[in-house]
Amino acid sequence: MDHYRVYGNPIEQSKSPTIHQAFAKQTQQEICYEKELVQLQQFSEVVSQFIKQGGKGANVTAPFKEQAYKLCDHLSERAQLSGAVNTLSFNNGAIFGDNTDGVGLVQDLLSNQVVLRNSRILLLGAGGAAKGVVSSLLAQKPDLLIIANRTQAKAQFIVDQYPEENIQSSLYNEVAKYHFDLIINATSAGLTGDSLPIPNQAITTNTVCYDMVYGKQLTPFLVHSKALGAKKVIDGLGMLVSQAAESFAIWRGIKPSTQEIMKQLRAELQ
CATH class of the missing domain: 3.40.50.720 (NAD(P)-binding Rossmann-like Domain)
Incomplete structure (x- = not known):
C-alpha cells in the first residue's frame, strides 16, 4: 500500500486525510494518508525520513510551503512561479514539487x-x-x-x-x-x-x-x-477539496470528483 502524508503546524484541524481516503475509495485506489505535526525546525528531516520509509508523496500546509520549495530537485512551472510548494512526489530518490493551490x-x-x-x-x-x-x-x-x-x-x-x-x-x-x-x-x-x-x-x-x-x-x-x-x-x-483532487491526480494519475466529499465536509462542519 502506498503511503502519503500532510505536514503542517498546526495540523490537527486538517481534513486532508478524510478527503484523500474518500478520493481513494471513489477511484478504487489503495492508499494510506495521514496527517503529521512537524516542529518548525524539523521539516526537511521529517520529509527525508518519510522518503527512507518508502513514502510516495506529501501535501504541505502552513508554514512549510516555502521550505518545501527549497527541498525539491525538480519543480513544476507553477511551483517555480509561486516560490511555494504544496505537493511533493518522491520518485527514485528525487523530490518533485508542484503547487495545486x-x-x-x-x-x-x-x-x-x-x-x-x-x-x-x-x-x-x-x-x-x-x-x-x-x-x-x-x-x-x-x-x-x-x-x-x-x-x-x-x-x-x-x-x-x-x-x-x-x-x-x-x-x-x-x-x-x-x-x-x-x-x-x-x-x-x-x-x-x-x-x-x-x-x-x-x-x-x-x-x-x-x-x-x-x-x-x-x-x-x-x-x-x-x-x-x-x-x-x-x-x-472548496479550494481545499479542489487542490486535493489535483494533488491526487498528480500522484495516482486519475482525477477524482469533488462534489460528494464537499457535501460530506460541509455537513460535518455544520
Missing part, C-alpha cells in the same frame, strides 16, 4: 459562478498562500490583480515575477482608491481572528469576498464583509 482556488471560484475574466481582483497577503495562486489567477485574464500587504516590498517582489501582466502591489490602507469585483484573503487573519487592516470602503455591494480559510462559522473577514454588504462571501473549503 491556484488551480484549486480558480476551480472553486468558477464553480461558485464568480467571473474572473476582465475582473478586478484584490489579493490580501504576500506569503506562501498568496504566491501559490497568482499565476492561476492571471491565467484567467483579469483586468487587474493587486497584491496588498503590510510591507509593500514583499508584495512588489511577487509582482516583479510577472512583468507582462496587469498586476500591481499596494499597502493595505491604500486599496480603497480602487474598485474590486473580488477580494481574496490569503493571510492567516482568518485563523487567528484578527481583522484585516483594509478600509471598509474597499468592500461594496458589488464585491465577492473569498477567504482561503474555512471553519464551522464564517471567518472574521467574511463576517465583516457580509456586514458591509458584500455581494457574496465564500470560504476556502
Whole structure:
C-alpha cells in the first residue's frame, strides 16, 4: 500500500486525510494518508525520513510551503512561479514539487459562478498562500490583480515575477482608491481572528469576498464583509477539496470528483 502524508503546524484541524481516503475509495485506489505535526525546525528531516520509509508523496500546509520549495530537485512551472510548494512526489530518490493551490482556488471560484475574466481582483497577503495562486489567477485574464500587504516590498517582489501582466502591489490602507469585483484573503487573519487592516470602503455591494480559510462559522473577514454588504462571501473549503483532487491526480494519475466529499465536509462542519 502506498503511503502519503500532510505536514503542517498546526495540523490537527486538517481534513486532508478524510478527503484523500474518500478520493481513494471513489477511484478504487489503495492508499494510506495521514496527517503529521512537524516542529518548525524539523521539516526537511521529517520529509527525508518519510522518503527512507518508502513514502510516495506529501501535501504541505502552513508554514512549510516555502521550505518545501527549497527541498525539491525538480519543480513544476507553477511551483517555480509561486516560490511555494504544496505537493511533493518522491520518485527514485528525487523530490518533485508542484503547487495545486491556484488551480484549486480558480476551480472553486468558477464553480461558485464568480467571473474572473476582465475582473478586478484584490489579493490580501504576500506569503506562501498568496504566491501559490497568482499565476492561476492571471491565467484567467483579469483586468487587474493587486497584491496588498503590510510591507509593500514583499508584495512588489511577487509582482516583479510577472512583468507582462496587469498586476500591481499596494499597502493595505491604500486599496480603497480602487474598485474590486473580488477580494481574496490569503493571510492567516482568518485563523487567528484578527481583522484585516483594509478600509471598509474597499468592500461594496458589488464585491465577492473569498477567504482561503474555512471553519464551522464564517471567518472574521467574511463576517465583516457580509456586514458591509458584500455581494457574496465564500470560504476556502472548496479550494481545499479542489487542490486535493489535483494533488491526487498528480500522484495516482486519475482525477477524482469533488462534489460528494464537499457535501460530506460541509455537513460535518455544520
